[in-house]
Amino acid sequence: MSDRNALVATWICSLPENVAKDIGAPSITTKKRKRPPQLTSPPASVQEEMPSTPKKRRRMSATDPETTPRPRIPGSSIPRSNTAGSTTSSSHTSHISSRASSPKKQMLNLRLHEPVLEFNALSLNLNALPPAARELVEAMTEIGSNQDILPHAAKSSIMESVNARDPMPRLWRYAFKSAEDDGDALLPRRIPCFREVEKICRKANECQQYDHEEVSWNCSVHARLLELILEDEDGRPCSEFDAMICTTVRLHPVWKPIWSPGKMIDICLYHISTSQDGNEDLHAKITQLSRLTPTGTINHTDFYPVSMRPIVLSIETKKPGVHWEAAQLQIGIWHAAQWAFLRWAVVDKLRRQSINDNGQGEGEGDGGNGIVDKSQAQAAEAVHDAIEVEVLSVMSKLGFIPGVIVQGHRWHLVLSTYEDRKTKLWADRQFGSTQTCLESYSVIAGIRRLTAWARDIYLPWFKLYILDND
Structure with a gap:
C-alpha cells in the first residue's frame, strides 16, 4: 500500500504547472467560473498499480x-x-407469468399435465349430457327466445307500462304464459315490476356506453338484478335463497387443481340455513360436517360469509366482449374444486358409516401388535372397492352442476359434469340480456329456473348424501 501511494505522489509531483494553455491565444476576461485544470492520465505503470474503481x-x-x-x-x-x-x-x-396470462395455455396444462378439467362446446355435444342436463338446456333455450317467460297474472300490470314506455311493444306479445299454465307459481319468487327492470337496463346501458369496469357492472347491474329476484321490497329474502358479491373468495388449496391459479368467481347464490330461520336440524347437520372438512366450512372455500351456507349457483362476470376464455377457465376451475369437495364429502361419510357398521375403527382388529393378516387386508380392500362403487353411483345421481357466465349485458348458461374424477365444462347457451326490459325478464326467468334446480335437485341430493342423517 505504501509503494502504491509513493507512486501516486511521484506522478503528481511530475505534473506541469500550466496545463493545456494555448500560448498564442489572447487573454480573455470572463465572469464565468474557470474550469479547474484537467489532469492527464497517469503513466501505464502507475495505472496498473492503482485500484480499480467500480464502473457504472x-x-x-x-x-x-x-x-x-x-x-x-x-x-x-x-x-x-x-x-x-x-x-x-x-x-x-x-x-x-406467461402461463398465467394465457387462458389457452392454462386450459392445455389442465388437460395434459393434470387431467382434472376439460372444456367442451355445449351446442355440439348435447347427447353427451345426462338427460336432466339436456332438459335444463332445453328449458333455458326456450327462455332465451323471450317467449313464455312471464306468468299470465302479471300481464295486465306489465303491459300497461310497456305500452306507455317501450317503443316496441309488439315484441311482448309472446312473453306471457297462458292462463292455464301455472308452472311459474312453482318457481322461486319474485317478479320485479317494469319500473324496477327498466332501471336495471338504464344502469347496464350506462356501463356499456362509458366503458365501466367489471366491478361497476357487478354492483350496479348484476347484483341489483339478483336482488330484485331473490329479495322483497324491504331487502329480505323472499325464498330460501339469496346472492352476494364474492370477488375476494378463493379456493381452498386442498381442492384447487395444481396447474391452475386460485381463480375466483364474482357472485354466488347460496341456501339460507340459519337456525334463526327455523332450520335448526339442517343448521346442526351443516355445523357437524363443517367440523370435519379441511375448509372448516360447508363449501370448497373458507370464505366466511358462506361458511354455513351451501353454494348452489356460481356466477363469473366479465366486461362486454372481452376475456371469454378467462371466464370459462375461472368457472371451470371453480366447478372442478366443487366436484372434488363433494366427492371427498361423499367418501368421508361412507367411510364413517362403514366403520360404524363394522363396529371397529381404523387400526383395530390387528391384535394390538400392528400386524394385519392377509384376510384382514383383503377385507379392507373389499370395503374400499365397495365404497368406490357407491361413490360413483352417488355422484352420477347429481349428474351435473349449472353455472352462469355474464359478459356485459349477456347471460350465458354453462354446465359441468363429473366422470372418472374429471370435470368437464360445457359452454355455452345465452338465455337473456340486460340491453332491453324484455330480455331482462328472460334473465329473471332463467335465474328463477336455475334456483328451482337448486331447490329440487341439488339440495335434496346434498342433504341425503353429504349431510349426516342421524
Missing part, C-alpha cells in the same frame, strides 16, 4: 434486443428491477 452499470438501450422490458414504477422514470436470482429462476418465473 451500462445503460440498456430501449432498442437493445437482449433487454427484457420492465414495467416502470408509477410516477418515476426508473424501471422495476428484476428480482430473479438466477437464469433458471428467471425463466421459470417467465413461464409461470
Whole structure:
C-alpha cells in the first residue's frame, strides 16, 4: 500500500504547472467560473498499480434486443428491477407469468399435465349430457327466445307500462304464459315490476356506453338484478335463497387443481340455513360436517360469509366482449374444486358409516401388535372397492352442476359434469340480456329456473348424501 501511494505522489509531483494553455491565444476576461485544470492520465505503470474503481452499470438501450422490458414504477422514470436470482429462476418465473396470462395455455396444462378439467362446446355435444342436463338446456333455450317467460297474472300490470314506455311493444306479445299454465307459481319468487327492470337496463346501458369496469357492472347491474329476484321490497329474502358479491373468495388449496391459479368467481347464490330461520336440524347437520372438512366450512372455500351456507349457483362476470376464455377457465376451475369437495364429502361419510357398521375403527382388529393378516387386508380392500362403487353411483345421481357466465349485458348458461374424477365444462347457451326490459325478464326467468334446480335437485341430493342423517 505504501509503494502504491509513493507512486501516486511521484506522478503528481511530475505534473506541469500550466496545463493545456494555448500560448498564442489572447487573454480573455470572463465572469464565468474557470474550469479547474484537467489532469492527464497517469503513466501505464502507475495505472496498473492503482485500484480499480467500480464502473457504472451500462445503460440498456430501449432498442437493445437482449433487454427484457420492465414495467416502470408509477410516477418515476426508473424501471422495476428484476428480482430473479438466477437464469433458471428467471425463466421459470417467465413461464409461470406467461402461463398465467394465457387462458389457452392454462386450459392445455389442465388437460395434459393434470387431467382434472376439460372444456367442451355445449351446442355440439348435447347427447353427451345426462338427460336432466339436456332438459335444463332445453328449458333455458326456450327462455332465451323471450317467449313464455312471464306468468299470465302479471300481464295486465306489465303491459300497461310497456305500452306507455317501450317503443316496441309488439315484441311482448309472446312473453306471457297462458292462463292455464301455472308452472311459474312453482318457481322461486319474485317478479320485479317494469319500473324496477327498466332501471336495471338504464344502469347496464350506462356501463356499456362509458366503458365501466367489471366491478361497476357487478354492483350496479348484476347484483341489483339478483336482488330484485331473490329479495322483497324491504331487502329480505323472499325464498330460501339469496346472492352476494364474492370477488375476494378463493379456493381452498386442498381442492384447487395444481396447474391452475386460485381463480375466483364474482357472485354466488347460496341456501339460507340459519337456525334463526327455523332450520335448526339442517343448521346442526351443516355445523357437524363443517367440523370435519379441511375448509372448516360447508363449501370448497373458507370464505366466511358462506361458511354455513351451501353454494348452489356460481356466477363469473366479465366486461362486454372481452376475456371469454378467462371466464370459462375461472368457472371451470371453480366447478372442478366443487366436484372434488363433494366427492371427498361423499367418501368421508361412507367411510364413517362403514366403520360404524363394522363396529371397529381404523387400526383395530390387528391384535394390538400392528400386524394385519392377509384376510384382514383383503377385507379392507373389499370395503374400499365397495365404497368406490357407491361413490360413483352417488355422484352420477347429481349428474351435473349449472353455472352462469355474464359478459356485459349477456347471460350465458354453462354446465359441468363429473366422470372418472374429471370435470368437464360445457359452454355455452345465452338465455337473456340486460340491453332491453324484455330480455331482462328472460334473465329473471332463467335465474328463477336455475334456483328451482337448486331447490329440487341439488339440495335434496346434498342433504341425503353429504349431510349426516342421524
